[in-house]
Amino acid sequence: MKSLPYFCRGEVVRGFGRGSKELGIPTANFPDSVVDSLPADVSTGIYYGWACVGNSDIHKMVMSIGWNPYYKNTKKSMETHVIHKFKEDFYGEILSVVLVGYIRSEKSFPSLEDLIAAINSDIEEAKVMLELPEHSKLKEDNFFTSTTDSSPASPSSAASTSQSIINGH
Ligand SMILES: Cc1cc2nc3c(=O)[nH]c(=O)nc-3n(C[C@H](O)[C@H](O)[C@H](O)COP(=O)(O)O)c2cc1C
Numbered sequence: 001m002k003s004l005p006y007f008c009r010g011e012v013v014r015g016f017g018r019g020s021k022e023l024g025i026p027t028a029n030f031p032d033s034v035v036d037s038l039p040a041d042v043s044t045g046i047y048y049g050w051a052c053v054g055n056s057d058i059h060k061m062v063m064s065i066g067w068n069p070y071y072k073n074t075k076k077s078m079e080t081h082v083i084h085k086f087k088e089d090f091y092g093e094i095l096s097v098v099l100v101g102y103i104r105s106e107k108s109f110p111s112l113e114d115l116i117a118a119i120n121s122d123i124e125e126a127k128v129m130l131e132l133p134e135h136s137k138l139k140e141d142n143f144f145t146s147t148t149d150s151s152p153a154s155p156s157s158a159a160s161t162s163q164s165i166i167n168g169h
């Protein structure tokens with residue numbers, strides 16, 4: 001995928017409320033404007049990368065891009081599970097992410113337990129892959145140190161190939 005690493009940011013909006021309640025794995029959903037800005041070669045599927053809420057710490061993340069075939073959604077979504085325990089929800093905050101690598105395509109599963117097991121395995125894979133030097137260095141990118149106001153935040157040219165900056169809605 002030539003667009004990886006792919007940097008983007010946007011406001012955290014509400015989804016169907018299934019992530020936390022049904023799966024025990026919350027996902028911060030991006031608005032349609034961010035989903036619609038994805039380059040054509042960033043296919044649907046499961047990715048790993050780095051994420052930052054507002055201006056706080058950078059954490060490992062896994063992201064699902066697509067239609068969630070288990071739930072048969074009709075709208076494409078981009079949902080990030082940040083691998084960190086937060087004290088409270090962060091709806092309305094700006095989430096900055098870099099998609100670093102691809103894990104697998106989206107699938108339907110025979111049961112909710114199977115979907116949860118697959119996501120937990122994605123999380124374990126992400127933790128390992130992001131320790132590789134070529135992946136951990138993206139955590140240091142200028143993109144994450146720039147503020148989330150309306151000024152353009154540029155990823156450093158060496159590390160990045162693409163970006164989409166969408167503040168607000
Ligand atoms: C790492 C990861 C992998 C996922 N893989 C799948 C998948 O293979 N199939 C699927 O239907 N949904 C998958 N999902 C999406 C969940 O179904 C989704 O997060 C859940 O429906 C929550 O939706 P909500 O944010 O609208 O509440 C994945 C989510 C994550 C974070």
Ligand SMILES: Nc1ncnc2c1ncn2[C@@H]1O[C@H](COP(=O)(O)OP(=O)(O)O)[C@@H](O)[C@H]1O
Pocket residue numbers: 012013014015016017018019020021025026027028029080081082083084085086088089090091
């Ligand atoms: N580790 C986390 N990763 C992602 N979101 C989290 C995390 N911890 C708390 N949250 C909160 O949970 C919300 C997502 O929960 P979820 O059940 O998927 O609801 P929704 O369907 O509205 O996206 C996020 O928008 C965020 O405010």
Ligand SMILES: [Mg+2]
Pocket residue numbers: 015016017018019026027028029079
């Ligand atoms: Mg969600």
